[in-house]
Amino acid sequence: MSGEGTRTVRAGRRTVQVHRPDKVLFPGGADAKEYTKGDLVDYHRAIAPFMLPHLRGRPLMLQRHPDGLDGPRFMQKNTPDGYPEWISRVELPKEGGTVCHTVCDDTATLLYLVDQASISVHRWLSRAGRPHRPDRMVFDLDPSGDDFEAVREAARLLAELLDQLNLPSALMTTGSRGLHVIVPLDGRADFDEVRAFARDVADTLAAAHPDRLTTAARKKDRGDRLYLDIQRNGYAQTAVAPYTVRALPGAPVATPVSWDQLDDPGLHARRWTVADAVEQARTDPWAGLLGRGRALGPARRRLTALRG
Numbered sequence: 041m042s043g044e045g046t047r048t049v050r051a052g053r054r055t056v057q058v059h060r061p062d063k064v065l066f067p068g069g070a071d072a073k074e075y076t077k078g079d080l081v082d083y084h085r086a087i088a089p090f091m092l093p094h095l096r097g098r099p100l101m102l103q104r105h106p107d108g109l110d111g112p113r114f115m116q117k118n119t120p121d122g123y124p125e126w127i128s129r130v131e132l133p134k135e136g137g138t139v140c141h142t143v144c145d146d147t148a149t150l151l152y153l154v155d156q157a158s159i160s161v162h163r164w165l166s167r168a169g170r171p172h173r174p175d176r177m178v179f180d181l182d183p184s185g186d187d188f189e190a191v192r193e194a195a196r197l198l199a200e201l202l203d204q205l206n207l208p209s210a211l212m213t214t215g216s217r218g219l220h221v222i223v224p225l226d227g228r229a230d231f232d233e234v235r236a237f238a239r240d241v242a243d244t245l246a247a248a249h250p251d252r253l254t255t256a257a258r259k260k261d262r263g264d265r266l267y268l269d270i271q272r273n274g275y276a277q278t279a280v281a282p283y284t285v286r287a288l289p290g291a292p293v294a295t296p297v298s299w300d301q302l303d304d305p306g307l308h309a310r311r312w313t314v315a316d317a318v319e320q321a322r323t324d325p326w327a328g329l330l331g332r333g334r335a336l337g338p339a340r341r342r343l344t345a346l347r348g
Contacts, residue, residue: 049081051088051148054126058155065108065157072290075314080154080285083314088147090321091283095150097167099130099141101278102153103160109287116158117141127152130168134276143168159287162278166231171275174234175227175333178279179242180269181218188308190266191218194253195302198268201245204346205339210329211302213309215286215294220279226333231275237336237343238270244347283321285314293317298325 047058061078068074084091102116119129119142128143144150144161153161165174181194195211198221202209210222225234239255246253246268254265272279280286280294292310295317301307312320 047078047081049085049151051085051151052146054146054148056148056151056155058151063108065105065159066289066291067108067110069289073313073315075291077154077157079314080159080291081151083285083318084150084154085147086318087283087321088150090318091281092144092147092150094282095144095161095163097143097145097169099132099139099164099168099171100144100281101162102142102156102158103162103287104156104158105287106157108157109159109289113287115162124152130171132168132171132276139276141168159285161281161284163281164276164278165273166227166275170227172230173227174229174231174273175225176279176330177223177225177234177238178270178272179221179223179238180214180267180272180279181221182267182269183217184262184264184266186217187266188217190252191309192302192307194266194268195219195221197245197249197253198241199299201241205241205342207334207339208329208332210326211297211299212282213293213295213297213307213311214280215284215292215310215312216288217309219309220294222330224330224333226335229336231273233336235270235273237340238273240340240343240347242268242270244343283317286310291315295320296325298323298327301325 047061049056058081063077065077066075105113117139119140127149128145129140131138131140165176181191183190207223212220242255246255254262255268256262282296284294286292291314293312295312
């Protein structure tokens with residue numbers, strides 16, 4: 041149902057008012073399709089059953105573009121006072137105070153955030169109830185240029201090492217240039233332990249392939265090598281959520297893929313957009329992977345033995 045400048049959308053037991061649904065958030069261009077706020081609402085309604093399991097109970101950081109891609113953007117951590125009371129929140133400590141993060145537990149919240157022109161959703165790797173204990177570890181494979189073959193090769197090498205450590209892993213396009221490799225954890229280790237372990241894994245891989253891979257945080261020290269970024273594994277750090285839209289021309293989507301799809305020559309970081317990401321989600325590319333959270337102790341012992 042539409043009104044003057046608004047559209048009313050039903051989401052479960054709630055209705056959400058979408059203001060200015062015809063507003064263009066993603067301008068079209070030679071190689072990019074135009075998308076309106078209404079288009080993003082439709083996408084998020086369809087993707088919600090697949091996206092919400094990755095958001096529920098997690099503090100969020102929102103990337104907002106009130107005037108679309110061509111306007112100013114800002115990152116929002118604190119939940120504005122004007123948000124409806126039915127939207128979940130969690131207040132968590134930060135240096136010198138607290139932050140009241142939004143938590144997206146249902147479709148209505150997801151659509152409300154879209155109405156606020158929240159284009160990309162970034163989530164914590166821990167849950168609100170245990171904020172210092174991550175249940176995800178993320179490796180961000182970040183190429184020096186737009187070289188997806190280097191990303192593909194790094195993902196294969198990392199998967200091989202994680203297999204040796206008996207750690208399951210899930211693969212996701214970032215919707216930008218690279219891939220994320222995500223390891224489910226049992227939530228017992230704290231962020232310092234997880235980050236140290238991720239650092240050791242990345243260092244081990246980079247030492248074995250020093251011409252192709254690096255853990256150098258400074259761009260000037262990387263050369264043409266792919267950066268194995270483990271920086272997201274920290275308290276209050278975030279990673280792009282599965283199935284979130286990225287603020288780039290054409291509305292690409294950070295999309296889970298199966299390891300078999302890594303061999304598809306058509307795969308690249310921006311392979312899926314709001315036009316076809318739901319079709320990929322329906323294939324269930326992670327098929328139960330994230331329910332197998334592992335302890336880090338045995339993996340650390342295996343890594344120590346490997347490193348000699």
